[in-house]
Amino acid sequence: MRQPAGRSARRSGGERKPREERWAELIEVATQVFYEKGYDGASLQDIADRLGMLKGSLYYYIQSKEDLLFDVISTVHRDGLAVVRARAEVEGSPLEKLESVIVGHVEHTCRNLVPTAVFLHELSALPIDRRKEVLGSEHAYQGVFRDLIEQAQRQGDVRADLDPRLAALSVLGSTNWVYRWFRPGGAFTPEQIGSELAEMSIRGIATEKALAARA
Amino acid sequence: MRQPAGRSARRSGGERKPREERWAELIEVATQVFYEKGYDGASLQDIADRLGMLKGSLYYYIQSKEDLLFDVISTVHRDGLAVVRARAEVEGSPLEKLESVIVGHVEHTCRNLVPTAVFLHELSALPIDRRKEVLGSEHAYQGVFRDLIEQAQRQGDVRADLDPRLAALSVLGSTNWVYRWFRPGGAFTPEQIGSELAEMSIRGIATEKALAARA
DNA sequence: CCTACCGATCGGTAGG
DNA sequence: CCTACCGATCGGTAGG
Structure with a gap:
């Protein structure tokens, strides 16, 4: 790791900042520019x-x-995965865990709207090996949802005739889609959206028995 | 409309085709290339x-x-909108119509996967006036879903405490997401996906009364 | 449709 | 971080 050199000419007279701080700014700006113009449409000049x-x-x-x-x-994916995994490990039934996972996932998406949008739109711009490095072995994210649905199904809390993969994709669709319409300061708060989408998702897949027990 | 000129030198010896036919090929190829590389990543050279x-x-x-x-x-949007509007107009209760609309929307998405993906990913690459020209006044697509949900709600078939906008966005997320994971010849057919996603969506928003009457 | 071009911009580099 | 640069490629055009 080289250190930034000392007193060379500066462009607009500002002080030179420490490397870490400048790196953080770089990433913040890059995130924003990729969001606005897409990865290919954004230039290093921008x-x-x-x-x-x-x-x-x-x-x-x-x-x-x-x-x-x-x-x-990789940052937004790692953080989001940590959120849902943490919630999948707390005390409770699989269905209760799933509900909590959905809420956490949605709130994280709302609070990290810009990097999440870049993740969902520009992952394909990465070469395949770096893409795999981000996603980890298998579909880690999707796996959290599907595993909980399978467990809930074995307990009779999710309808037996439902394919867990399809159910997971339905829930992920409903929740991920938030990145396209959520606006901070808009009609809904992240908490509202999280709890309402979770409610709809759970009702969509749960058995009558599980729903009755929940009320 | 000029007509293609006659017998000029050709690049690979093939016959020159009628303008309409060539235009169809152009659009087909462009759709595929935009899908693979994104609009900005795709070049006219490709x-x-x-x-x-x-x-x-x-x-x-x-x-x-x-x-x-x-x-x-504009083509894929127009066609998709025609599908859901047609299904929203047939005989039936609002909730029945909504179910049919969801099925139609999902099947159309599966059968037009590539142009749908381009629509959902590259709409933002159009200048704002052409974007509006595509979408029509207001969010036409979203409106079909929301209107049916509101009507069903007035009939007591959708839970009264649910925000129709939020419900519409949840359903649209679950169904639009299909473009990211559906593969022709894969584990599920468009019909299966349509009917399962519709089932989950309806159960997610309907009242117990409506669900009981449905069974 | 081809020939033959253009100005602009791209990501990236050598050297300090 | 700046200076000064490069080869490649981009969308697009005049003229036939």
């Missing part, structure tokens, strides 16, 4: 402009444009 | 290569790259 540096100077921090996308995507 | 013509020759058919995207997107 990003450099907003940071007040020259395009070539970005290579002091990165090896390639792709590094920026990878950081944005 | 498209011309697959058609066996030169990049500049594309301008015999189009005025700009954007024309291609606009055609792809």
Whole structure:
């Protein structure tokens, strides 16, 4: 790790910032620009402009444009996965866990709208090996939902005739879609959306027995 | 409308085709390339290569790259909207209509996977006026779902405490998401997916009374 | 449809 | 971080 050099000429007279701090700014700006223009539509020039540096100077921090996308995507995916896994491990029945997982997932999505949108839109811009590095072995995210649905099904809390994969995809669709319409300060809070979507999802797949016991 | 000129030199010896036929090929190829690479990642060179013509020759058919995207997107949107509107008008209760609309929407999505994916991913690449031209006044698509949910709610078939907008977005999320995981020849047929997603959606929002009457 | 081009911009690099 | 640069490619055009 090289250290930034000392007193060279600056572009707009600002103080040079520590590497870590500048890196954080870089990622924040890159996230925003990828969100607005898409990965391919965004240029390093756009990003450099907003940071007040020259395009070539970005290579002091990165090896390639792709590094920026990878950081944005892997961070939001790792954090989101941690949220749902934590909620899948607390005390409770599988159906109760699933409800909590859905709420956590939706709230995390609302609170990380921009990086989540980049993740869901631009994952395909990563080469396949880095894509796998992000997603982990198997569909980790999807697996959390499907496993809980299967467990709930064995307990008679989810309808027996339902395919757990299909049910998981239905729930993930309903919840992930939030990234397309949620607006901070809009008609609904993340908590409202989380609890309402969870309610609809649970009712959509649960047995009458489980629903009666819940009330 | 100019007619293609007669006997000029050809690139690979093939016969020159009628304008309409060639235009259909152009759109088909463009749809596929936009799907694979995204609109910004796709070049007119890519498209011309697959058609066996030169990049500049594309301008015999189009005025700009954007024309291609606009055609792809407006066609699939128009067709999909026609499907759900037709099903919203047949005989039946609002809840029955909604179920039919969901089935139709999902099956249309499965059978038009590639253009649907381009629509859902690249709409934002269109300038705002052409975007509005595609979507029509207000959110036409979303409106079909929301209106039916509101009507069903007035009849006591959808839970009274549910926000119809939120419910519509939940259903649209679950069903639109199909474009990300459906594979022709995979584990599920479009009919299966349509009927299962509809079942989950209806159960998720309906009152117990309506569900009992349905069975 | 092809020939033959153009200006602009892209991601990226050597050297300091 | 800046200076100064490169090869490649982009969408698009004039003229036939």
